[in-house]
Amino acid sequence: MPSIKPIRPRFHLEVLSATQREAIKSATLRVLEQTGVKFPSERALRVFAEHGAWVDMATQIVRLPPDLVLEAMGRAPRSYVLTGRAEGTDLTLDGTCSYFGTDGCGTETLDFTTGERRPSCKEDVARMARVVDYLPSVAFYWPMVSAQDCGRLAPLHELDASFNSTAKHVQTETVMGARPAQYALRMGEVIAGDRERMRARPPFSVLICTIAPLGQDKEGIEAGMVYAEAGIPVGFMAMPNMGSTAPAVPGGALVVGNAEVVSALVLMQLVAPGAPVFHSILASVMNPRTAEYIVSTPEKYLCNAAAVHMAHDWGVPSLAGGFGVDAAEPASWQLGRDSVYSALMCTLAGTDMSVGLGMLGASTLLAPEQIIFDDEIYHTHRILAEGIDTSSDGLALDVIAKVGPRGHFLAQKHTRRHIQDLWIPELTHPRQPLDGTPMPGIQPRAKAKLDSILAEHQPQPLEEAAQAELRTILEAAAQELGS
Amino acid sequence: MSKEEIITRLAQSVIDGEPEDAVELAKQALDEGLDPLVCINQGLTAGINRVGELFASGEYFLPDLIIGGEAMKAALAVLEPALAGDQERQILGRVVLGTVRGDLHEIGKTLVGTMLTANGFLVTDIGIDKPAADFVSAAREANATLIGASALLTTTMPEQQKIVEELKEAGLRDQVRVMIGGAPITQGWADKIGADGYAEDAISAVALAKQLVGVPV
Ligand code: B12
Numbered sequence: 001m002p003s004i005k006p007i008r009p010r011f012h013l014e015v016l017s018a019t020q021r022e023a024i025k026s027a028t029l030r031v032l033e034q035t036g037v038k039f040p041s042e043r044a045l046r047v048f049a050e051h052g053a054w055v056d057m058a059t060q061i062v063r064l065p066p067d068l069v070l071e072a073m074g075r076a077p078r079s080y081v082l083t084g085r086a087e088g089t090d091l092t093l094d095g096t097c098s099y100f101g102t103d104g105c106g107t108e109t110l111d112f113t114t115g116e117r118r119p120s121c122k123e124d125v126a127r128m129a130r131v132v133d134y135l136p137s138v139a140f141y142w143p144m145v146s147a148q149d150c151g152r153l154a155p156l157h158e159l160d161a162s163f164n165s166t167a168k169h170v171q172t173e174t175v176m177g178a179r180p181a182q183y184a185l186r187m188g189e190v191i192a193g194d195r196e197r198m199r200a201r202p203p204f205s206v207l208i209c210t211i212a213p214l215g216q217d218k219e220g221i222e223a224g225m226v227y228a229e230a231g232i233p234v235g236f237m238a239m240p241n242m243g244s245t246a247p248a249v250p251g252g253a254l255v256v257g258n259a260e261v262v263s264a265l266v267l268m269q270l271v272a273p274g275a276p277v278f279h280s281i282l283a284s285v286m287n288p289r290t291a292e293y294i295v296s297t298p299e300k301y302l303c304n305a306a307a308v309h310m311a312h313d314w315g316v317p318s319l320a321g322g323f324g325v326d327a328a329e330p331a332s333w334q335l336g337r338d339s340v341y342s343a344l345m346c347t348l349a350g351t352d353m354s355v356g357l358g359m360l361g362a363s364t365l366l367a368p369e370q371i372i373f374d375d376e377i378y379h380t381h382r383i384l385a386e387g388i389d390t391s392s393d394g395l396a397l398d399v400i401a402k403v404g405p406r407g408h409f410l411a412q413k414h415t416r417r418h419i420q421d422l423w424i425p426e427l428t429h430p431r432q433p434l435d436g437t438p439m440p441g442i443q444p445r446a447k448a449k450l451d452s453i454l455a456e457h458q459p460q461p462l463e464e465a466a467q468a469e470l471r472t473i474l475e476a477a478a479q480e481l482g483s
Numbered sequence: 484m485s486k487e488e489i490i491t492r493l494a495q496s497v498i499d500g501e502p503e504d505a506v507e508l509a510k511q512a513l514d515e516g517l518d519p520l521v522c523i524n525q526g527l528t529a530g531i532n533r534v535g536e537l538f539a540s541g542e543y544f545l546p547d548l549i550i551g552g553e554a555m556k557a558a559l560a561v562l563e564p565a566l567a568g569d570q571e572r573q574i575l576g577r578v579v580l581g582t583v584r585g586d587l588h589e590i591g592k593t594l595v596g597t598m599l600t601a602n603g604f605l606v607t608d609i610g611i612d613k614p615a616a617d618f619v620s621a622a623r624e625a626n627a628t629l630i631g632a633s634a635l636l637t638t639t640m641p642e643q644q645k646i647v648e649e650l651k652e653a654g655l656r657d658q659v660r661v662m663i664g665g666a667p668i669t670q671g672w673a674d675k676i677g678a679d680g681y682a683e684d685a686i687s688a689v690a691l692a693k694q695l696v697g698v699p700v
Contacts, residue, residue: 288544
């Protein structure tokens with residue numbers, strides 16, 4: 001499998017000054033102390049009460065003293081490793097680079113063969129996992145669509161399809177509820193070997209949404225505690241929507257989102273001190289005329305980059321939303337524009353993780369070849385973020401002197417050596433067919449690349465015994481939870 | 484203030500989205516002996532219709548629409564109890580609206596409710612995360628002819644089907660139409676579960692609701 005190529009930015013973007021960062025942090029602490037967050041979970045309320053938070057059992061609203069927040073967040077590790085099951089698939093979250101993942105949980109797929117729109121299914125999850133296993137741009141996999149052919153157990157089947165079809169790290173955003181989480185943990189053990197090895201080398205992680213404004217999901221929060229206790233990295237993502245579920249100003253949206261995420265991360269640290277966690281805010285804007293959910297606006301780009309700073313101010317890794325998931329069609333002008341702002345800005349802000357490759361229609365529609373377009377944008381960002389080499393070889397003084405005024409650099413060894421490093425976008429500048437046949441359009445070329453990956457790339461298979469164990473776990477889950 | 488002036492200002496309080504003014508004016512109207520039904524029809528309803536026009540023409544944004552609706556609701560709470568026994572405010576239909584069990588997505592449902600209200604329906608919003616049984620009992624209590632059920636998750640869509648089934652069990656299927664919506668919902672799903680209609684957005688939800696209660700669209 002081609003090795004993962006993370007982005008290692010050499011220069012950084014700061015969208016907030018130190019004073020502004022401090023202002024957001026203290027506003028957040030104030031909201032947590034005075035307004036509070038709703039935790040509709042008895043277990044969570046009990047844990048908070050035991051640790052000195054102000055808990056109102058009737059309204060389920062928890063208010064947190066600033067000291068408690070700071071102390072709990074102080075226990076969360078800044079760096080840890082997400083692992084895959086093949087060599088070279090481990091991701092070290094330590095602030096030196098950005099790893100990207102796909103978008104996830106779509107509900108419809110443009111069929112791989114006919115191109116027709118249809119409900120998504122488990123096989124789509126598996127196929128895209130195989131594509132992702134090949135692409136060096138994608139470091140971890142969010143099951144891209146819902147396994148709607150698997151009934152109530154869809155989330156566990158999405159995990160099964162992913163483990164079977166890619167050796168890369170998998171992040172679920174759907175296995176919620178304390179009982180389903182137990183089955184996910186058993187599946188993780190199969191991949192890692194056993195519970196202790198899973199703790200040291202977690203083959204999957206979890207992203208849970210908070211419920212804007214200032215609320216949590218019972219199933220999410222209860223699953224989160226179970227995962228945190230088992231050492232599975234847990235992230236919380238706030239999705240403040242400016243105008244509807246958040247104030248119509250970026251600063252206010254950040255404060256609300258930050259309070260939601262941090263309240264949940266504090267809980268994780270209370271039940272499992274030192275548990276690996278991450279922080280995520282994916283802001284958006286409400287279309288003021290239709291309430292449509294919009295992620296491609298400048299205010300949201302700013303919020304996403306700012307959220308990265310905030311995560312790092314709390315001393316935990318960040319996950320940012322990248323790419324242009326709003327557009328309705330693949331390969332459009334809109335997609336290009338949106339991907340650049342969203343993905344590039346959070347990369348340069350230094351995010352540890354980002355997601356979003358491969359999806360359209362505000363994260364609802366899987367257009368399989370879109371990931372090929374996004375892959376190309378990703379590599380453009382990767383090279384761009386690496387900046388300019390100003391070593392003596394990079395400044396090329398010798399060869400400039402040698403060629404002198406007028407001449408050309410074509411015949412220089414220095415040129416021959418370095419021209420291979422210049423990254424040429426393959427989709428827009430493909431190799432011409434030698435036999436003179438006309439070049440197909442860009443869309444068919446992307447589709448052809450996707451098809452050839454699907455035809456040729458074989459991910460490192462999961463051992464037969466492990467496959468069988470996963471099946472057994474799914475059967476047991478069906479017994480207990482119903483299918 | 485003359486009676487005409489009170490009524491004009493009632494309408495204006497809705498257009499401006501000033502619930503406090505609307506309540507004050509409603510009280511004043513009753514003190515001055517105005518007919519509450521006239522206040523509702525010529526004041527509040529005229530106001531909300533104007534808000535609807537301004538929204539449709541793009542001059543108003545959603546918060547204007549929603550705050551206008553709040554002002555109307557606040558004044559109605561004062562005026563309606565004062566209606567004489569045989570008087571009734573004209574409404575297009577009674578709707579019970581909510582998001583199904585297991586689902587916390589609120590915005591789409593709330594928007595549909597606002598648009599229905601602005602267009603003359605009486606909406607009982609039962610909130611989010613509600614089991615099928617709650618829709619059915621709320622429909623019975625409110626004497627509703629329409630249920631609107633929102634589901635944003637593929638895993639919660641089956642609860643919409645349950646609403647249709649439980650309505651049948653309760654013997655209410657003939658009186659109550661069911662309309663469904665939410666990002667993953669399609670006409671195909673509506674047909675499959677035997678719902679009476681599906682709408683893609685809030686504007687078409689209003690058209691659908693009118694059609695289902697037999698009002699010309
Ligand atoms: C905002 C959002 C949230 C917010 C909701 C905040 C709130 N207070 O409402 C938060 C962050 C809480 C959230 C949580 C989750 N979400 Co969410 N969310 C969304 C998002 C991005 C937008 C929804 C929205 O508000 N749209 C704007 C409104 C105006 O549009 P609308 O809801 O579609 O409503 C319109 C129409 O559908 C229609 N309509 C709606 N209802 C009705 C009802 C009737 C009767 C009619 C006629 C019409 C109608 O009219 C409305 C107005 O035009 C969607 C993606 C998307 N693009 O839809 C995902 C999405 C729905 N969520 C998703 C997921 C997975 C989740 C979580 C499980 C994530 C997690 N890991 O925790 C949780 C689930 C929580 C729960 N138990 O419900 C997935 C669902 C995928 C699937 N396979 O089902 C989606 C598709 C995103 C994705 N691809 O991941 N989410």
